[in-house]
Amino acid sequence: MQENDDTSPKNELLLSFKSLGNANIMMQKIFNMMGQSKFFEDFTVDDVEKLTSFMQAYEVEAGTTIIREGDVDDYMLFIIEGRVNILKTDSHGERRPMTIAGPGTTLGEMSMIDGEPRFATCIALDATTFAVLSRDSMVKIIMEEPSFGSKILIKLITMLSQRLRSTSSELVHYLEHSHTEAV
Numbered sequence: 055m056q057e058n059d060d061t062s063p064k065n066e067l068l069l070s071f072k073s074l075g076n077a078n079i080m081m082q083k084i085f086n087m088m089g090q091s092k093f094f095e096d097f098t099v100d101d102v103e104k105l106t107s108f109m110q111a112y113e114v115e116a117g118t119t120i121i122r123e124g125d126v127d128d129y130m131l132f133i134i135e136g137r138v139n140i141l142k143t144d145s146h147g148e149r150r151p152m153t154i155a156g157p158g159t160t161l162g163e164m165s166m167i168d169g170e171p172r173f174a175t176c177i178a179l180d181a182t183t184f185a186v187l188s189r190d191s192m193v194k195i196i197m198e199e200p201s202f203g204s205k206i207l208i209k210l211i212t213m214l215s216q217r218l219r220s221t222s223s224e225l226v227h228y229l230e231h232s233h234t235e236a237v
Contacts, residue, residue, distance in 0.1 A: 065125075065127050065128070065129065067119070067120075067121075067122060067125065067127075068112065068129070068186065071112040071113070071114050071118070071120075072112060072113050072114065073110060073111070073112055074110075074111035074112060074113060074183070075110070075111060076106070076107065076109070076110060076111070077106040077107075077109035077110055077111040077185035077186075078103065078106040078107050078109075079111060080106065080111050080134055080183070080185060081102055081103055081106045083134050083135070084102055084106060084132070084134060084185065085099060085102050087134070087157050087158045088102070090157065090158040091132075091157075091158030091159070091160075092158075092160075092213055092216075093132065093158075093160045093209060093210075093213065094158070096205075096209065101202065101205070104195075104199065104202060105187070105195075105202075105206070106185065108187065108191040108192075108194060108195055109132075109185040109186055109187050109191065110185065110186050111134070111183065111184070111185050111186075112183070112184055112185075112186060113181065113182065113183045113184075114178050114181070114182050115178065115181055116136075116178050116179060116180050116181055116182075117177065117178065118177065118178045118182075119175060119176070119177050120138060120161075120176045120177065120178055120182070120184070121161060121162055121172050121174070121175060121176040122172060122175055123141075123142065123143055123171075123172050123173065123174050123175040124171045124172060125171060125172045126165070126169065126170070126171050126172075127162065127165050127166075127172060128165070128166060128169065128188055128189040128190070129162060129165075129166055129186050129187060129188040129189065130160055130161065130162040130163045130165075130166040130186070130187050131160065131161050131162055131184045131185065131186045131187075132158075132159075132160050132161075132184060132185045132186075132187070133155055133156060133157050133158065133159045133160075133161070133182065133183075133184050134157060134183045134184055134185060135157055135180075135181075135182060135183040136156075136157070136178055136179070136180040136181055136182025136183060136184075137154055137155065137156045137178075137179040137180050137182070138154065138155045138156075138159075138161065138176045138177065138178055138179060138182060139151060139154055139176070139177045139178075139179050140152045140153050140154070140155060140161070140174050140175070140176050141174060141175045141176075141177065142173070142174045142175075143175070149175065152174060154179065155176070160213070161176055162176075163210050163213065163214060164214065166187070166188070166189050166192065167189075167210065167214075169189075192206070
């Protein structure tokens with residue numbers, strides 16, 4: 055197990071994963087995928103180095119639950135290697151697949167920001183390596199590096215806004231389609 059420091063989330067689920075230590079050991083892999091990651095598309099090498107110094111890296115085996123729907127957590131993660139199945143429980147208690155996320159994808163931003171319970175369950179489809187940014191680390195970045203913290207927050211807000219627009223568009227399409235069928 056890793057020692058708890060300012061950059062280490064204290065979440066029970068995270069503590070059950072194999073810790074690789076500070077995410078700066080994964081910096082080159084993260085930098086190599088910057089072109090395929092919306093989160094890192096405007097980041098410089100220095101930005102990645104700075105951010106990874108505030109993150110912890112983990113690896114899990116295929117089949118491991120990384121995020122559990124309904125849990126209250128304070129971190130987001132960035133997939134470095136592997137694929138993750140994202141599932142949502144429907145009104146009948148059945149888990150329904152939403153999408154599959156791969157390297158370069160961020161997960162859990164909403165809960166890191168608002169502290170609300172996790173929206174979906176994320177299960178590793180392959181052996182998966184990811185870096186974790188906790189809310190405490192985000193606060194530390196904002197306090198120590200205000201302009202860099204602002205850059206991260208703007209990127210998160212932009213990504214969440216794009217996801218909301220996409221979801222709203224899908225909802226409108228669904229409503230229009232179901233209205234057409236009803237007529």
